[in-house]
Amino acid sequence: METAQQTFIFPLSVVENSEDCAHSAKTDHDLSPFKLEGTEESPVMHSQEDDLTGMEGLENTAKTAGENELCLPCKVCGDKSSGFHYGVMACEGxxxxxxxxxxxxxxxxxxxxxxxxxxxxxxxxxxxxxxxxCLAVGMSKESVRIGRYSKRVKQSNMDEIKRLTSKPETPAEREARERHEMEVYTLSQAVLQAHSMTCEYTKEKVEALLQQRDSILMRLNAGEDMNIPPTVDYSKWKPEERSSSKVFAWKVFCEAIMPCTQRVVEFAKCLPGFLTLHQEDQMTLLKQGFFEVWMIYLAPVMLTEERVILLGGDSLFSRDFLAKMETPDLWRHIFEFAAGMHQLQLSDMETALFAAITIMSSDRGGIKEPKQVEDLQEKFLECLRREITRREVKDNHLFAKLLMKMPLLRSTSTLQMETMLRFRMEFPEVTIPLLLAELNNINHEDAEDHFMLPLMSEVLGLNGNSRKRPHDIAERLPLTKITKEGGLFQPPKAVAGVPTQRSPSSSEPEDINMVVTMRTATT
Known part of the structure; x- marks a missing residue:
């Protein structure tokens, strides 16, 4: 019997409750250009089905005496729960x-x-x-628990029982709580989508790149020159820009990081709520936060022991190349941060939310409306806290560990800006890419830059004359095509490896900033 190839289709907005619905099945003759390859009988799904069948019987359903007196309601439908299933308290149904x-x-x-x-x-x-x-409340195949309840889960359940007995949840309160849970989930997906489209170093791509690590290092040790990325065209440089190894290294570095810098700007523009901020606050957040997000993006491909940064393809920054820039303190801080991030083993969702929190920092100097920035950051913090609790291998201190990385990020970013300014003062004849110069508050004196454009305003589209850049994808959200790296409603940890997709017949969603604007559950 031929197996039907099917997908899950979700709406792209959170709207009001409605009446009853029906469902229908789609077969493989009704495929869309958004469908991912693979069928139900793929090796991945075989193992997942076997795992689900085998592990389901091992899930813990025991309860304490207190829980037996009053079972926790099912997180999905409110019925009497039978235990902890797929990561949440749920009923058998x-x-x-x-x-x-x-x-x-x-x-x-x-x-x-x-x-x-x-x-x-x-x-x-x-x-x-x-x-x-089910997805919104946190159910996933990866969250199956085997064995006895942990003390933390047991205490959490008892606390919820106490809450339910002391003050029963009203229908209005339950509706507000469920709506808030859905909004948190939807906001997380929007941030993941922005990250997937703007970061070249997602977990899947990094794993593929690290597989070439040994061969790349072998070629590097053999003396092969791999320090100049193909995006750098040094044939057009002025003679003085090749005058010394230091100038040459700095020039290569500045041009090599430009694509990623542009993507960081686009990531910020894609963040729900960012473009609603005061125009000057948008530029302030980008100027003071772009290098921090650059470090977060590049951390997975930094080989901390070898002091090498893999850029993809046949390009990298070697220890010798970085030494030519004569900024040992800067690179020591950068690799120290990368080493700490390697230990945390972040998922793409966690990385995306951490980057969003880093961008949306209300304590930046010169912010005109800090309360608005702080409110947005609080929403991203809540999303990150929720995502961390979904981890299969729990780390009760992960949230705190991530936040403790921010001072190092901040000090390293400040050091980078100071180093860039010193280089500019030492070599004023060297042309620095316009966007990078303005992000670092460097004034150009070159003739071509005499009338220094308010470039950040153009990049952000604040003056109505924004330039079309190769990575300027913010205006194209929501996508007309959902990529495999993460759809708007793909679960943070893909449920059993089955990514969800949009229906080709579904209408275009609203502005993404409107779709995922969160409301406080308590209001």
Missing amino acids: CKGFFRRSIQKKIDYKCHFSGNCAIERINRNRCQHCRFKK
Whole structure:
């Protein structure tokens, strides 16, 4: 019997509750250009189905005496839960529904607004919204627990029981809580999407690059010159820009990091809420935060022991090359940060949210509306905190460890700016790329830059004459094509490896900033 190839289709906005819905299945003759390759019988899905079947019986369903007196409600439908299933307290019905949805890759569709209320009495009416609710509350195959409850989970459950007994949750409170959970989830997906489109060093790409590590280092040790990326055209440089090894190294470095710098700017523009900030605050946040995000982006490809940075292809920055820049303190701080990040083993979602938090820092000097920036940062902090709790291997101190990296990021960024200014003063004849110069508050004296354009305003589109840049993708959000690296509603940890996709027939969503603007659950 031929296996049907199916996808999950989700709406791209959080809207009001609606009436009952129906579902329909899509077969392999109804494929879209957005569909990912692979079928239900791929090796990955085989192992996932086997794992789900085998591990389900091992999940812990035991409860303490206190929990038996009052079982926690199912996080999905509110029915009496039977235990901790796929990462959350859930009833047998929702546990089985989630397992079947993943194994069979059923294509659910909501024929209404896409946000139907899921309760015990109507949970079977709209499978689409029920599955979306499962994802929103944190269910995933990776979150299966084997063995006894941990003390932390047990205490958390007892605290929730105490909360429920002391003050029953009203329908309005439950609706507000569920809406807030969905908004947090949706915001996380928007940040992940921005990261996937602007960062060249996602986890999958880094793993592929590191597989070439030994061969690259062997070629480097053999004396092969791999320090000049193909994006750097030094044939057009002025003679004075080749006058010394230091000048040459600095010039190569500045031009080599330009593509990534542009992508950092685009990442910021894609962040929900960023373009609603005061125009001067947008530029301030980028000027003071771009190098910090650059470090976050490049950290996975920094070989800290060898003091080498892999740039992809046949390009890298070697220890000898970096030494020619004569900035040992700067690179010592950068590699120290990278070593710390390697230990944390962040996912793409965690990296994306950490970068968003770094950009959206209200304590930057010169911010005109710090409260607005702080509110946005708080939303990203909540998303990161939620994502960390979903980890299969728990690290109770990971959130604190990440925040403790920020002082090192800040001091290194300041050192980079000071170093760039000293280089400019020592070699005023060297042309620095315009965007990099303005990000570092460097004034050009070259004739071609005599009338220094407000470049950041152009990049951000603040004056209505924004330049079209190769990496300027913010204006194209939402995408007309969802890439495999992460769709707007792909779970932070892809549920059983089944990425969710948009329906080709679905209408274009609203402005992404409007879609994911979060409301406080307590209001």
